[in-house]
Amino acid sequence: MSTKIARLLGLGLRAGNVGIGVAGVRAGLQRGTVSCVVLAADASPRTIDKVARLAAGKKVPVLRGPIAVELGAGLGKPPVQAVAVSDPALARGLIADS
16 A cells, blocks of 8 residues: 555656645645645654644645655655645545555
8 A cells, every 4th residue: 555655646746736745735735735645654743743733624634654765765755754635636546545
């Protein structure tokens, strides 16, 4: 499942439907453009607190993905703790697979 999540997020990134990093995720949540959030399995407690609380307040689902290194590798980036998905269809696919 974790590899599939990273692969789907990689496709979403190439399509321009994915935001990477805690700051980008929080900004998207505040703008109301995020359909779901994926947090790395080993995300820090501070990241979880900052992102998950805001997502819950906006009623945006939060999924746990692979560890940060694997999540980043699937996106062609260094380790990533948080990813925002703006495309509703991609978000539904991720939620269905979790």
